Amino acid sequence: MKYVFGPVPSRRLGQSLGIDPIPLKTCNWNCVYCQLGRSKPLTNERRGYFPREEIKAEVKQALASHQPGEIDWVTLVGSGETTLHSSIGWMIRQVKSLTHLPVAVITNGTLLYLPEMRRELSPADAVLPSLDAGNARLYRKINRPHPEVSFKRLIDGLVAFRKVYQGKLWIEVMLVKGLNDTEAELKEIAAALKNIQPDEVHILQPTRPPAEIWVQPSDEGGLLRARAILGDIAKVIHPASGSFDLSGAGSLVDAVIGIITRHPMREDELLQALTGWSPGEVDAVLAELESSGRAQVIGRYGYRFWSAASAHYPHPINTSPQHRV
Numbered sequence: 393m394k395y396v397f398g399p400v401p402s403r404r405l406g407q408s409l410g411i412d413p414i415p416l417k418t419c420n421w422n423c424v425y426c427q428l429g430r431s432k433p434l435t436n437e438r439r440g441y442f443p444r445e446e447i448k449a450e451v452k453q454a455l456a457s458h459q460p461g462e463i464d465w466v467t468l469v470g471s472g473e474t475t476l477h478s479s480i481g482w483m484i485r486q487v488k489s490l491t492h493l494p495v496a497v498i499t500n501g502t503l504l505y506l507p508e509m510r511r512e513l514s515p516a517d518a519v520l521p522s523l524d525a526g527n528a529r530l531y532r533k534i535n536r537p538h539p540e541v542s543f544k545r546l547i548d549g550l551v552a553f554r555k556v557y558q559g560k561l562w563i564e565v566m567l568v569k570g571l572n573d574t575e576a577e578l579k580e581i582a583a584a585l586k587n588i589q590p591d592e593v594h595i596l597q598p599t600r601p602p603a604e605i606w607v608q609p610s611d612e613g614g615l616l617r618a619r620a621i622l623g624d625i626a627k628v629i630h631p632a633s634g635s636f637d638l639s640g641a642g643s644l645v646d647a648v649i650g651i652i653t654r655h656p657m658r659e660d661e662l663l664q665a666l667t668g669w670s671p672g673e674v675d676a677v678l679a680e681l682e683s684s685g686r687a688q689v690i691g692r693y694g695y696r697f698w699s700a701a702s703a704h705y706p707h708p709i710n711t712s713p714q715h716r717v
């Protein structure tokens with residue numbers, strides 16, 4: 393399958409069937425922590441990046457090939473910014489016509505200032521936008537946005553969406569050491585959240601290869617500070633453990649490429665996910681993918697991470713064990 397993957401384990405969404413409607417890595421942000429590397433192109437253009445009918449046909453096929461209970465949520469989550477696809481609202485409605493499973497949208501939230509975007513996302517059961525900064529200066533530093541998506545537009549859009557949205561609004565805060573985990577920055581994020589009134593705030597940490605080599609997850613003190621300052625609705629979300637369903641892939645190569653394009657994976661996690669194939673076959677395929685340049689290995693935090701060949705990391709290899717996650 394080209395656009396549908398998983399189910400993959402998610403701490404918040406159980407076994408989540410993913411729909412990826414955006415080419416790697418098409419985004420209007422270029423977050424320093426992005427696990428998919430730098431944004432190329434950095435764009436704010438909404439259009440039909442992939443044919444929507446083909447996406448719908450794959451969703452239908454994936455739903456039909458799983459038993460009840462194997463999928464908990466259907467999640468729109470792009471290899472870039474999901475809402476840049478001009479048919480995101482159509483896709484949500486189509487998925488809801490195909491299944492009673494709840495639908496989630498993972499987005500950076502930048503386009504919610506547009507009334508049509510608020511309408512398009514309204515039928516989703518959960519929307520998970522990002523808010524990593526409580527002021528424009530830090531926003532530019534962490535998220536490095538396209539000029540059209542200002543901090544003011546982000547906040548205005550989130551506030552306006554909350555006023556009309558009946559589903560679950562779960563805001564994600566990615567905590568980066570030394571950037572947004574200080575008391576002063578967290579207090580500004582808390583003030584912005586007070587205006588927005590989300591149902592929950594999810595504190596995340598970068599655990600997959602960040603675009604920028606200097607990005608580090610916050611420490612225990614930072615997590616405690618974030619919980620205390622962001623209030624009772626904030627919870628720390630640790631990476632999920634569980635099985636990746638790669639049965640939709642036609643071959644071992646397709647399975648590896650399909651998963652690492654959306655989820656760059658630590659080598660040990662990838663090998664774990666591939667236990668359905670013989671170790672000899674897996675070793676041979678990984679060696680061939682690396683030597684031929686069809687996949688790339690990124691060194692971060694002392695680990696080897698497998699990622700798509702076309703992802704842009706300025707410093708691909710750093711294997712010094714600074715921090716183990």
Ligand code: SF4
Nearest residue numbers: 419421423426472500
């Ligand atoms: S983390 Fe999300 S919003 Fe940020 S650059 Fe990556 S894809 Fe875009």
